Amino acid sequence: MNVHPLFCRYGGGDPKPETDKSAAKSSHLQRLLAKIEENKQKLEGLVKTKKKKEEEKLEKEQEQSKSSSKKVKKRKRDQTEQEVQDNNAQNGGEEKDIAGQFTVLGDNFSKQKKTKVAAVLPYWMKNPSIISGFLKNLTVTVHDLPQLDKDIVKKLEKNGITHFFPVQHEVIPWLLESQSKPPQFWARDVCVCMPTGSGKTLAFVLPIVQALRNRFIPHIRALVVVPIKELATQVHKVFLDYIDITDLRVVCLSGAESFENEQSQLVRYSEVDKKFCSCADIVVTTAGRLVDHLQATPGFSLHHLKYLVIDEADRVIERMHNDWLYHLERHLISVDMRKVPPLTVREMAYRQPPPQKLLFSATLTSDPEKLQTLGLFRPTYFAYESKNSENATDESSGVKNLTTPDELSEYWVACDIAMKPLYLYHLIKEGDWKTVLVFVNSLEKVHSLAILLRFMFQGHKNKSVSELSSISKHRDRCFNSFVSGHSNILVTTDALGRGFDLAHLECVISYDCPLAPRVYLHRAGRAGRAGREGIAITLVETVRHL
Numbered sequence: 331m332n333v334h335p336l337f338c339r340y341g342g343g344d345p346k347p348e349t350d351k352s353a354a355k356s357s358h359l360q361r362l363l364a365k366i367e368e369n370k371q372k373l374e375g376l377v378k379t380k381k382k383k384e385e386e387k388l389e390k391e392q393e394q395s396k397s398s399s400k401k402v403k404k405r406k407r408d409q410t411e412q413e414v415q416d417n418n419a420q421n422g423g424e425e426k427d428i429a430g431q432f433t434v435l436g437d438n439f440s441k442q443k444k445t446k447v448a449a450v451l452p453y454w455m456k457n458p459s460i461i462s463g464f465l466k467n468l469t470v471t472v473h474d475l476p477q478l479d480k481d482i483v484k485k486l487e488k489n490g491i492t493h494f495f496p497v498q499h500e501v502i503p504w505l506l507e508s509q510s511k512p513p514q515f516w517a518r519d520v521c522v523c524m525p526t527g528s529g530k531t532l533a534f535v536l537p538i539v540q541a542l543r544n545r546f547i548p549h550i551r552a553l554v555v556v557p558i559k560e561l562a563t564q565v566h567k568v569f570l571d572y573i574d575i576t577d578l579r580v581v582c583l584s585g586a587e588s589f590e591n592e593q594s595q596l597v598r599y600s601e602v603d604k605k606f607c608s609c610a611d612i613v614v615t616t617a618g619r620l621v622d623h624l625q626a627t628p629g630f631s632l633h634h635l636k637y638l639v640i641d642e643a644d645r646v647i648e649r650m651h652n653d654w655l656y657h658l659e660r661h662l663i664s665v666d667m668r669k670v671p672p673l674t675v676r677e678m679a680y681r682q683p684p685p686q687k688l689l690f691s692a693t694l695t696s697d698p699e700k701l702q703t704l705g706l707f708r709p710t711y712f713a714y715e716s717k718n719s720e721n722a723t724d725e726s727s728g729v730k731n732l733t734t735p736d737e738l739s740e741y742w743v744a745c746d747i748a749m750k751p752l753y754l755y756h757l758i759k760e761g762d763w764k765t766v767l768v769f770v771n772s773l774e775k776v777h778s779l780a781i782l783l784r785f786m787f788q789g790h791k792n793k794s795v796s797e798l799s800s801i802s803k804h805r806d807r808c809f810n811s812f813v814s815g816h817s818n819i820l821v822t823t824d825a826l827g828r829g830f831d832l833a834h835l836e837c838v839i840s841y842d843c844p845l846a847p848r849v850y851l852h853r854a855g856r857a858g859r860a861g862r863e864g865i866a867i868t869l870v871e872t873v874r875h876l
């Protein structure tokens with residue numbers, strides 16, 4: 331076989347004189363090589379002229395306007411990128427270009443770096459009214475708020491409250507004042523973000539009770555929406571405590587009672603007037619139960635609603651149970667109360683104002699998109715002063731400055747997954763706390779861990795274990811036994827991680843690591859409340875720890 335032409339083609343050695351047989355083939359190859367060289371030169375020429383043209387264009391643009399300098403830079407960058415691409419093509423993909431000379435559309439675009447769009451916070455959120463989150467050395471006594479009725483002050487003292495917490499002495503007067511203006515000055519909505527256990531509940535209960543106490547005809551004028559049944563019962567109790575000095579009526583819709591029972595507490599049919607009359611002034615409800623009543627309770631009307639309180643607002647917004655807000659708005663719109671009507675003087679003077687929305691949470695989202703779903707009217711934002719500048723931020727929810735109360739001592743323990751139950755047993759046994767709340771991440775684990783703990787603490791005095799199961803009957807019984815102090819260890823999921831307030835709770839243990847910083851904050855915040863000391867311990871599996 332004559333390998334010489336091939337040898338020549340791949341650049342090895344001096345060409346030898348061609349033999350007769352291979353003469354035709356070798357001349358054909360040479361023609362091909364010459365053509366390749368010609369194409370290459372053509373391509374280089376094209377690139378050069380293109381570059382030249384672009385440079386000229388750039389110079390012209392620079393002369394024409396200085397303000398377009400950004401554009402020019404971008405083009406230069408594109409140009410250099412193009413050059414790199416061209417070089418690459420010439421070096422590595424020479425054959426490809428020569429053969430095809432294709433331009434891949436959008437290729438350049440996909441290689442460009444995508445610039446990150448910075449979130450733009452609305453003005454009201456960027457400029458909050460800052461409140462101290464410190465619950466020690468309180469200075470404002472319950473007598474220091476002249477706007478507050480004497481009866482309410484007396485009631486506070488009777489309940490052992492002598493001083494207001496910071497959130498209370500800032501938000502209560504503000505709310506009372508906002509409702510005292512003439513009807514054309516619609517009350518602005520309020521967002522309050524304060525740490526766990528800082529007394530947010532009283533900050534909305536007291537102004538509502540005071541504002542409604544002189545009403546003549548009962549109508550539902552305040553609606554409080556909370557995420558879970560236990561929290562609804564808790565807030566209901568606080569209202570009950572403060573309305574006994576008035577003739578207001580508060581109803582709790584949470585599923586704790588039968589649907590028919592709840593209906594009978596809400597409305598009654600008047601044979602004299604031949605219409606339904608409201609029996610309640612204030613309704614505390616879970617989102618799901620609210621939708622049920624909106625759809626199935628005849629005469630249930632929120633047309634006189636003045637206050638819409640959303641406690642644990644970020645959770646309620648996140649889990650729009652049964653689209654409760656949609657159903658509520660549809661109900662309100664039916665009496666000509668649009669979310670945000672055009673703001674003309676006439677409009678504001680003659681139209682019934684929309685309910686004032688009050689949002690409360692320890693981790694209120696600062697994601698404008700999420701808040702937009704609520705259609706807030708000229709909101710005011712109360713946030714707490716955070717001492718630690720390096721506080722965690724929950725990117726997923728847009729919650730910033732996550733801090734736990736100062737009175738809370740926080741620990742974490744690294745342990746092997748197989749040893750976790752023993753660690754838990756040891757901690758509870760040695761800690762000897764009166765009450766312990768144990769958090770896990772799933773309902774199945776609640777049950778299995780409760781069984782295990784019961785087995786471990788068999789024969790131990792003052793160590794009785796209960797669990798917050800999914801079965802309603804058991805759930806109520808176990809929860810009540812823990813609240814009343816009959817059992818002192820409660821295993822639960824994050825269902826009880828928010829809002830739950832138990833004065834004698836000393837320790838919170840996260841048996842499973844919380845899945846997000848704000849989840850941790852709410853769990854840990856069940857202890858160390860209202861200026862009391864508390865402990866939060868997290869068991870971290872060694873694998874995660876590493």
Ligand SMILES: Nc1ncnc2c1ncn2[C@@H]1O[C@H](COP(=O)(O)OP(=O)(O)OP(=O)(O)O)[C@@H](O)[C@H]1O
Binds near residue numbers: 490524525526691
């Ligand atoms: N001024 C006060 N003085 C003493 N105790 C108070 C005062 N205000 C509220 N408390 C008590 O503080 C505890 C926590 O209050 P509350 O449940 O309102 O906190 P929170 O801010 O809503 O917490 P979370 O964010 O966890 O729901 C309650 O037991 C309440 O009775």
